[in-house]
Structures are given as structure tokens and as C-alpha cells.
Amino acid sequence: MMYVPFITKATKRKGTQLDDLSYIVVKNELTGLEFTVAGPQLYFLNPHEVASERKRKIVLEKHEYVRLLDATSGQQRLIKGPAKVVPDPFESIVNGRQQPAVRLSKLQYVVVTDSLTGNRRVVTGPQLFFPGTYETVGDISEAVELSKLQYVQVTETLTGAKRVVSGPTLFFPDAYETVGDISQAYEVRKHQYLKLLDQTTGTLRVERGEATVFPRAHEEAAEGGVKDAVNVDDETAVLVLSKASGQQRLITTKGLFFPEALEEIVEVRRLVRVQPHEVAIVRDNFGAFHFHSGNASGAGNGTAFFLPPHCELVTMYWSSATSKEDAEQHIVRNAKQVAYKVPMSKIDLRAQYAFFEYKVRTSDNVELLLEGTIFWQVADVPRMIERTGDPKGDVWYHARSALIQAVSAVTLEQFMASFNSIVSKAAETDVAFYEGRGVRLHGLEVVRFECVDGKTAGVLQEIIQETTNRINRLQKQKSENEVEAERLHSQIEIERQRKQLIEARTANEKLQASVEGESEGTRLAQNTMAFLNMLNVSVPDDATRLQLLKFFTEQQTLTTQTEHLSKGNASLFLTPQDMQLRLQMPSD
Structure with missing residues (x-):
């Protein structure tokens, strides 16, 4: 029970x-x-x-963790996986769920902050990272991978100090460091240099090649970075300014020139060449002019020089009908009006020409357009630079004024009859004006003129046409007269030569006849002497012998005449004596 x-x-x-x-x-x-x-x-x-x-229990895999907060004590605990977590009755999950661990590769890192102490630390990969109970994890960042020619500037946020990290390296910054952009190191070749300025002290330093230069902390490239040194030779010099003293100096020593830290290359100066017919004008810092003549020695070889410090080559601007661009390309457009100002750094002493086109008016109020050429020359460079800045423009405009005055004093008819002398007289006017400006006017040439007014131009063309026709007719008549004179001269010459031929032929015939006569006379004399000697005995009387000789001679002559008549090669002329005719005319 x-x-x-x-x-x-x-x-x-x-x-x-x-x-x-x-x-x-x-x-x-x-x-x-x-x-x-x-x-x-x-x-x-x-x-x-x-x-x-x-x-359900909190099941954590190998790469997970969970934070549990005890509501009674406020304490936290962190449990890493793999695990089956049973929270205490008063514990709750922080952030409501389990968190994955931070998987970091070889090139990654995270900054971890202890929320109790505020301390930070850097966790680098490769690893599977589980933070501590009171640690928070920042974003995953990539490490800075630097090649051989790269660098970064790193700034410590606590002190503001900077440092330079150069490659090649894989750089993980500290928890309190910030990393600037990746920059390239300066590759300085053998003929180059680099100036670096320290921004904290203002100190400059120079790095010469060959080198790979990484700037120090607070340094940056000055004057545009890497620059070429200047190769100083026979054609090149360097004007250098010392920032310490403010003085300039000209470097002409041959070789590569590298400026010092406080030196600045102001200008690379080329050798100024002056030809024998040129003069270069240099102005110093006091304003004085120095003249470099290419023919100063008289040998005609030209000269060359470098501009000294604080000096400049004087450039004048002359009036021109051709633009600067056309002049540089050697293009001549035959423009006749001044429209441009072109730079002249060397004065040409040779005779020069300029085209012109002027409008003038005669005394009878006929407006003409003259075209031609001005021949002029620079004679005295010091006087020119003292008196004018545009000698060519002065010559061009003064020649126009002289022509206007000269043409205005004559009529159109007078101008047409003697425009060459009028233009020459205008060129000789006011020589003192040109000498005062150091130039010389050699002459003016008018190659064409025309009337501006259309009606007057038409009349002038008719006059010119008639004058041209008259000149053509005179030229034609002159040509015909010259042809006729030449023909007569030729005929006279032919007749003169013919006369000489007749005279020579007559002289020859006379000589031949004389020789033949002498021969015939000699023969007759011999025959006569022989005939008379043969009759000395038989006919002692001289008169009788001569009578017989005459008889035989006449008979021989008749025989010859009869022979010629029988052959038809001769003409017979009979005289009354030959016929023994007597004409008895009855008387009135």
C-alpha cells in the first residue's frame, strides 16, 4: 500500500x-x-x-562565424565554423545571422579595427580571416603592385609624414597609411637631366642621366620634367640665367651643357651668319647699336657671331607688296601696291627693286595710271637706322610724290612725247631726302601707262594706234629704201667690176694685137728685104723694085679677100676707088 x-x-x-x-x-x-x-x-x-x-541550432560552415551577444551581461562571444552553435537563453545573434569569413587572395588585404580600443591592424592574404570578438573588418583592398619603373607616395594619417615606396614590390600599406596614385619613375638618358623641387624646403636638385630617378617625399619635377641637355657646338651657344645672382652668361664651350640647380636656360642661340652684302644690327642693354658687316674685313667672306648676353638682334619692319609667308616661300606675285610689313633682321646692301603703280594727273587734268620699277639701295646703315624704320616705304612713297609733281607740270601730249626724261627728272628730285635716310635712288622706270578715264583712254589708244601705224609706215618705207639702195649699190658694184673686166680685156687685146703686129711687121720687113735683095742684080733701080713689091702685095691681098668671100665668112665693102667709078651728078 x-x-x-x-x-x-x-x-x-x-x-x-x-x-x-x-x-x-x-x-x-x-x-x-x-x-x-x-x-x-x-x-x-x-x-x-x-x-x-x-x-534550430546555428550551423556554421568552415568559412563562417557567428557573434552572440548576452543580453544580461552585454558580453559577446565569437564562434568559428565548422560548428553547431547553441546560444544561451539570453544570447542573440549580432547582425541577425552568421557572417562569412573574409577570404583574402595574395594581392588583397583588409584593415581590422578593434571596437573596444580603436586600434587598427592590417591583415594580408592569402588566408581565410576570422575577425576577433570585438573587431570590425573594412572593405577588401588590393595591394599596390609596383613594377621596376613605378612608385607611390604614402602618407601616414597620424603624423602627416610622407614616404616614397619604389618598385619592384608588392606593397601593403599600414593601417594608418594612405596611398597616392601610382606614378612612373623618370627615365633620364645620358643627354638628359631632371630638376626636382622639394616643396617643404624649396630646395632644387639636378639628376643627370643615365639614371632611373624616383622623387623623394615632397618632391616634384620642376621646369616641365625631363629635358635634353644642350649640345654646344660651332653653330650653337646657350644663354644661361643664374637665379642666385641674376646675371646672364653665354656658354660657348663645346660639349653637352647641363644647368646647375639654380640656373635656367633662357635661350639656345644659333650662330648669326652675315653674308658679304649684308649688315646685322645688334642693340645692347644700354640701347646702343652695334653693326656687324659681312664685308668689314674687305675680303668678301662674310662674318658670323653669337649674340652676347642682354643683347638682341634688331628687326625692322619694311613695307612690302609681298606677304611674309610668300617671302619665306620665295613667291613673287608682282604686286604693285604696298600692303604688308615684313620683318628684316639683316640689311641687304645690294641694289633692290620695287614695283609701283601710281595714279598721277597731268596739267590738262588727264588722270594716268603709271606702272614701273624703282631701283634703290641702302648706302649708310647707321644713318638709316637713326632716321627711319621703313626705308623701303619711304622710297616708295617719296618716289610717288616726285612723279606726281613732275607729271602735274606737263600736258598729256608733252608727257607722251618725253615721258622718259620726265621720269628721269623726277628720280633726280630731292636727293637730300634719300641721303638723309641713308639710301640711294638709282632710278625710276615707267614700263606702262594708261588713262584712268575710259573715253580719254579710247582717244589715247587711237593716237597711239595712229602713231604706231605711222611708225610702221615709216619703218616699211625705210626698209624699202634700204632694199632699193642695196640693189643700186649692188648694180653699181657689178658695173664697176664689169668696167674693170672690159678694161682688162681691152688691155689684153691691145697687148695681143701689139705682139701680133710686131710679129707681122717683122715678117713683112724680112720678106721685103729678101724681095729687094733678090732684085738687086736684075732690077737695079730702087723705085722699080718698090713698085714691083707693091704690086705683088696688092695681088696677095686680093687673093686673100677672094678666098674669104668664097667661104662666106667675110663681107665685101667696095669704095669708088676700088671700083674705079666716077659719079657725075647733074648740076641744077
Whole structure:
């Protein structure tokens, strides 16, 4: 027999079956204590205990963790996976769920901050990082990968100090460091240099090639970075300014010139060449002019020089009908009006020409357009630079004024009859004006003129046409006269030569006849002498012998005449004596 004292009521309860992934929170209602019961098990509640609904354990994988906050003490605890976590009754999950661990590769890092102390630290890869209980993890950052020619400036945020990290390296900054942009180192070749300025002290330093230069902290490239040294030779010099003293000096020593830290290259100066017919004008810092003549020695070889410090080559601007661009390209457009100002750094002493086109008016109010050429020359350079800045323009405009005055004093007819002498007289006018400006006017040439007014131009063209026709007719007549004179001269010459031929032929015939006569006379004389000598004995009387000789001679002559007549090669002329005729004319 069993006695159960003071039991008035009994409740039959089942046990709570918990599997491996579940748990319950049990609370003692008498004491108020709470505790957790984790499976796997079959749990029977004790008296005065009540159980909560079954809850799932927190399952953490290998790369996960969870933070649990105890509401009664405020303490936190961190549990890394892999694990099955059963929170205490008053613990809750921070952030509401489990968190993944930070997976860092070889090139990554994170900054971890201790929320209790505020201290920071850097965690670098490669690893699977689980933070501490009170640590917060910043964003994943990439390490700075620097090649051999790269660098970065790193600033410490606590002190503001800067440092330079140069490659090649894989750089992980410290927790309190910030990294600037990746920059390229300066590759300085053998003929180059680099000036670096320290921004904290203002100090300049120079790095010469060959070198790979990494600037120091607070340094930056000055004067535009890497620059070429100047190769000083026979054609090149360097004008250098010392920032320490403010003085300039001209470097002419041959070789590569590298400026010092406080030196600045003001200008690279080329050798100024002056040809024998040129003069270069140099102005110094006091304003005085110095003249460099290409023919100063008289040898005609020209000269060359470098501009000294604080000096400049004087450039004048002369009037021109050709633009600067056309002049540089050697283009001549034959323009006749001054329209441009072109620079002249060397004075040409040779005779020069300029085209012109002037409008003038004669005394009878006929407006003419004259075209021609001005020939002029620079004679005295010091006087020219003293008196004028545009000698060519002065010559051009003064020649126009002289022509206008000269033409205005004559009529159109007078101008047409003697325009050459009028133009020459105008060129000789006011020589003192040109000498006062150091120039010489050699002459004016008018190559064409025309009337501006159309009607007057038409009349002038008719006059010119008639004059041209008259000149053509005179020229034609002159040509015909010259042809006729030449023809007569030729005929006279032919007749003169013919006369000489006749005279020579006559002289020859006379000589031949004389020779033949002498021969015939000699023969007759010999025949006569022989005939008379043969009759000396038979006919002693001289008169009788001569009578006989005459008889035989006449007979021989008749025989010859008869022979010629019989052959038909001769003409017979008879005289009354030959015929022994006597004509008796009756008288009135």
C-alpha cells in the first residue's frame, strides 16, 4: 500500500524529443532560471519547468562565424565554423545571422579595427580571416603592385609624414597609411637631366642621366620634367640665367651643357651668319647699336657671331607688296601696291627693286595710271637706322610724290612725247631726302601707262594706234629704201667690176694685137728685104723694085679677100676707088 500525501492533482507530460540540430530553452518558474537543452536526447521536464518551442541550432560552415551577444551581461562571444552553435537563453545573434569569413587572395588585404580600443591592424592574404570578438573588418583592398619603373607616395594619417615606396614590390600599406596614385619613375638618358623641387624646403636638385630617378617625399619635377641637355657646338651657344645672382652668361664651350640647380636656360642661340652684302644690327642693354658687316674685313667672306648676353638682334619692319609667308616661300606675285610689313633682321646692301603703280594727273587734268620699277639701295646703315624704320616705304612713297609733281607740270601730249626724261627728272628730285635716310635712288622706270578715264583712254589708244601705224609706215618705207639702195649699190658694184673686166680685156687685146703686129711687121720687113735683095742684080733701080713689091702685095691681098668671100665668112665693102667709078651728078 502506497500513500501519496498532499497530492491533489497530477499531470501526465511527455518527454521532448530533440534531434541533433535542435534545442530548447527551459525555464524554472519557481526560481526563474533559464537554461538550454541541446539534442540529440529525449528530455523530461522537471517540476515547475516549462520549455520553449524547439529551435534550430546555428550551423556554421568552415568559412563562417557567428557573434552572440548576452543580453544580461552585454558580453559577446565569437564562434568559428565548422560548428553547431547553441546560444544561451539570453544570447542573440549580432547582425541577425552568421557572417562569412573574409577570404583574402595574395594581392588583397583588409584593415581590422578593434571596437573596444580603436586600434587598427592590417591583415594580408592569402588566408581565410576570422575577425576577433570585438573587431570590425573594412572593405577588401588590393595591394599596390609596383613594377621596376613605378612608385607611390604614402602618407601616414597620424603624423602627416610622407614616404616614397619604389618598385619592384608588392606593397601593403599600414593601417594608418594612405596611398597616392601610382606614378612612373623618370627615365633620364645620358643627354638628359631632371630638376626636382622639394616643396617643404624649396630646395632644387639636378639628376643627370643615365639614371632611373624616383622623387623623394615632397618632391616634384620642376621646369616641365625631363629635358635634353644642350649640345654646344660651332653653330650653337646657350644663354644661361643664374637665379642666385641674376646675371646672364653665354656658354660657348663645346660639349653637352647641363644647368646647375639654380640656373635656367633662357635661350639656345644659333650662330648669326652675315653674308658679304649684308649688315646685322645688334642693340645692347644700354640701347646702343652695334653693326656687324659681312664685308668689314674687305675680303668678301662674310662674318658670323653669337649674340652676347642682354643683347638682341634688331628687326625692322619694311613695307612690302609681298606677304611674309610668300617671302619665306620665295613667291613673287608682282604686286604693285604696298600692303604688308615684313620683318628684316639683316640689311641687304645690294641694289633692290620695287614695283609701283601710281595714279598721277597731268596739267590738262588727264588722270594716268603709271606702272614701273624703282631701283634703290641702302648706302649708310647707321644713318638709316637713326632716321627711319621703313626705308623701303619711304622710297616708295617719296618716289610717288616726285612723279606726281613732275607729271602735274606737263600736258598729256608733252608727257607722251618725253615721258622718259620726265621720269628721269623726277628720280633726280630731292636727293637730300634719300641721303638723309641713308639710301640711294638709282632710278625710276615707267614700263606702262594708261588713262584712268575710259573715253580719254579710247582717244589715247587711237593716237597711239595712229602713231604706231605711222611708225610702221615709216619703218616699211625705210626698209624699202634700204632694199632699193642695196640693189643700186649692188648694180653699181657689178658695173664697176664689169668696167674693170672690159678694161682688162681691152688691155689684153691691145697687148695681143701689139705682139701680133710686131710679129707681122717683122715678117713683112724680112720678106721685103729678101724681095729687094733678090732684085738687086736684075732690077737695079730702087723705085722699080718698090713698085714691083707693091704690086705683088696688092695681088696677095686680093687673093686673100677672094678666098674669104668664097667661104662666106667675110663681107665685101667696095669704095669708088676700088671700083674705079666716077659719079657725075647733074648740076641744077
